[in-house]
Amino acid sequence: MSIAxxxxxxxxxxxxxxxxxxxxxxxxxxxxxxGPSGSGKSTLLRMIAGLDTPDSxxxxxxxxxxxxxxxxxxxxxxxxxxxxxFKHMTVRDNVGFALSIRKAPKDRIRxxxxxxxxxxxxxxxGERYPSQLSGGQRQRMALARALAVEPKVLLLDEPFGALDxxxxxxxxxxxxxxxxxxxxxxxxxxxxxxxxxEVAEQIVVxxxxxxxxxxxxxxxxxxxxxxxxxxxxxxxTRLGEADVRPHDLDVLLEPxxxxxEMQVKRIVHLGFEIRVDLETGDGRQVWAQLTREQxxxxxxxxxxLVYVRPNTRPRLxxxx
Amino acid sequence: MKAKYGLRFAALGYLAILLVAPVGFxxxxxxxxxxxxxxxxxxxxxxxxxxxxxxxxxxxxxxxNTIFGVVMALSLVRTKFRGRGFVNxxxxxxxxxxxxxxxxxxxxxxxxxxxxxxxxxxNGIQVIFSFPGMVLATIxxxxxxxxxxxxxxxxxxxxxxxxxxxTLGANGWQTxxxxxxxxxxxxxAYGVVLTTARALGxxxxxxxxxxxxxxxxxxxxxxxEDRFQSFDLTGAYTAAVVLALLALIxxxxxxxxxxxxxxx
Numbered sequence: 001m002s003i004a005x006x007x008x009x010x011x012x013x014x015x016x017x018x019x020x021x022x023x024x025x026x027x028x029x030x031x032x033x034x035g036p037s038g039s040g041k042s043t044l045l046r047m048i049a050g051l052d053t054p055d056s057x058x059x060x061x062x063x064x065x066x067x068x069x070x071x072x073x074x075x076x077x078x079x080x081x082x083x084x085x086f087k088h089m090t091v092r093d094n095v096g097f098a099l100s101i102r103k104a105p106k107d108r109i110r111x112x113x114x115x116x117x118x119x120x121x122x123x124x125x126g127e128r129y130p131s132q133l134s135g136g137q138r139q140r141m142a143l144a145r146a147l148a149v150e151p152k153v154l155l156l157d158e159p160f161g162a163l164d165x166x167x168x169x170x171x172x173x174x175x176x177x178x179x180x181x182x183x184x185x186x187x188x189x190x191x192x193x194x195x196x197x198e199v200a201e202q203i204v205v206x207x208x209x210x211x212x213x214x215x216x217x218x219x220x221x222x223x224x225x226x227x228x229x230x231x232x233x234x235x236x237t238r239l240g241e242a243d244v245r246p247h248d249l250d251v252l253l254e255p256x257x258x259x260x261e262m263q264v265k266r267i268v269h270l271g272f273e274i275r276v277d278l279e280t281g282d283g284r285q286v287w288a289q290l291t292r293e294q295x296x297x298x299x300x301x302x303x304x305l306v307y308v309r310p311n312t313r314p315r316l317x318x319x320x
Numbered sequence: 321m322k323a324k325y326g327l328r329f330a331a332l333g334y335l336a337i338l339l340v341a342p343v344g345f346x347x348x349x350x351x352x353x354x355x356x357x358x359x360x361x362x363x364x365x366x367x368x369x370x371x372x373x374x375x376x377x378x379x380x381x382x383x384x385n386t387i388f389g390v391v392m393a394l395s396l397v398r399t400k401f402r403g404r405g406f407v408n409x410x411x412x413x414x415x416x417x418x419x420x421x422x423x424x425x426x427x428x429x430x431x432x433x434x435x436x437x438x439x440x441x442x443n444g445i446q447v448i449f450s451f452p453g454m455v456l457a458t459i460x461x462x463x464x465x466x467x468x469x470x471x472x473x474x475x476x477x478x479x480x481x482x483x484x485x486x487t488l489g490a491n492g493w494q495t496x497x498x499x500x501x502x503x504x505x506x507x508x509a510y511g512v513v514l515t516t517a518r519a520l521g522x523x524x525x526x527x528x529x530x531x532x533x534x535x536x537x538x539x540x541x542x543x544x545e546d547r548f549q550s551f552d553l554t555g556a557y558t559a560a561v562v563l564a565l566l567a568l569i570x571x572x573x574x575x576x577x578x579x580x581x582x583x584x
Contacts, residue, residue: 049487050486050487051483051486051487070486071483071486071487072486072487072488072489072490072491073489074487076487077487078483078484078487080480080483080484082480083480084480084481084483084484085481086481086484086485086499087481087503088502088503097485097488097490097498098488098489101485101488101489101490101494101498102489142484145484145488146487146488148488149488149489
């Protein structure tokens with residue numbers, strides 16, 4: 001089911017959380033709402049779910065106006081950052097909650113819960129309580145619970161935010177695969193650009209309550225719409241008057257046309273990639289990202305003088 | 321090490337002098353003239369009536385205050401309304417006011433010369449010096465416990481689970497019974513125990529509104545005083561022991577419930 005948000009605004013007192021946002025998510029897509037904290041992404045998601053109501057504007061699901069419909073009638077699966085597990089219920093009862101609310105027959109609930117537990121690899125944990133699960137397991141349980149009545153829309157609010165790095169990476173891949181299997185229109189909120197790039201088909205970059213750019217991960221990285229998106233979506237260093245990606249810099253040993261003289265201050269080995277900290281004659285800091293191969297060819301030493309110039313056209317059309 | 325033992329000795333000594341010794345002495349005095357004498361003094365018609373009257377008061381005041389307490393805590397924590405702060409401080413009034421004053425206030429409102437008194441008496445309802453007044457007094461003095469126990473639990477539990485239930489299709493009523501109430505159950509249980517203990521032991525307010533009519537408006541606490549004033553010490557001590565046992569049963573039953581709840 002497609003989701004559309006039309007001119008939605010939401011204020012909390014004097015704070016403008018969401019400022020006249022319009023957005024469309026096509027059926028079956030996996031979309032990330034990406035932005036720093038306070039950018040309004042969670043508020044927007046909660047308004048789509050019906051957990052919050054816009055001050056003005058409309059929320060449409062499958063073309064129908066649902067702006068004032070309560071959450072329980074929206075057929076939306078919602079996953080919370082801190083799991084929102086029902087602590088007094090077993091994993092089984094958590095997952096089967098939506099079905100038992102709908103008074104489904106017991107054997108149907110049992111069959112469906114078995115199916116979902118298999119989907120999230122928690123078959124062996126059905127009789128446990130949430131407090132006996134790890135964070136990653138709890139979040140998978142929450143996902144199974146949200147999928148129980150086959151929602152048309154799946155919304156995830158920083159679903160991996162409270163998990164450690166390894167589990168987070170594992171769950172990202174898992175969400176990606178799940179989406180390929182279940183094909184429910186999915187929106188997830190994150191402040192982690194790497195997570196958004198890795199999981200989403202479409203990224204919506206938000207800042208200060210507004211949408212800055214919408215596009216495929218690669219388009220957003222390669223042609224950011226403005227300075228904010230450029231800085232938020234990937235590494236940035238400032239060369240002369242322009243912001244550039246540090247891997248878009250040529251480091252040369254001889255002076256060339258358009259290249260600026262700089263001194264190598266420090267060479268940092270980060271596995272395959274190398275970070276070279278540079279300083280211009282008037283004390284500005286620049287850094288370049290090189291591969292190990294490039295570094296070996298250049299035979300760079302700390303303290304050495306080099307010449308640096310961008311090797312592509314500027315990514316930000318507005319700045320050039 | 322010495323400081324640790326010193327601390328323990330002080331704490332236990334304090335308990336022994338102020339709590340264990342007097343209560344133990346009451347038990348000792350009760351059975352001083354044998355179990356027979358104690359049994360005789362607690363099976364007099366007045367004592368039996370006082371016992372059942374106390375049970376009735378508890379059976380009415382505790383459920384009412386429990387329902388009121390949970391509803392009040394929910395509206396104070398989960399909703400915003402004008403005058404919330406005022407209502408919140410009003411809840412503590414029964415803690416702040418002396419029970420005797422509560423009793424007097426009830427007489428002023430419901431008594432023969434009170435605001436509603438004449439209308440009530442003309443309609444055949446006697447509040448003061450009878451059962452309804454004692455119910456009102458008991459409810460008044462034991463009102464804050466459930467609210468005060470449930471509010472912090474509600475805050476700590478937060479709204480995440482309730483919101484999750486809503487997105488899963490639960491309406492307000494289903495969410496309350498299946499999510500909110502189980503989450504706050506120990507807060508409610510503890511509130512019920514405190515309310516029961518307070519309702520059992522109330523003396524001041526009930527004493528003022530009851531009129532001390534033996535065999536009619538005399539609760540166990542009033543019966544203790546009545547026996548004491550009449551130099552029937554065994555009677556007074558026995559009734560006191562019954563009161564203590566009732567409180568003990570309340571506490572034990574909560575602990576049992578809790579233990580069973582932890583296993584599940």
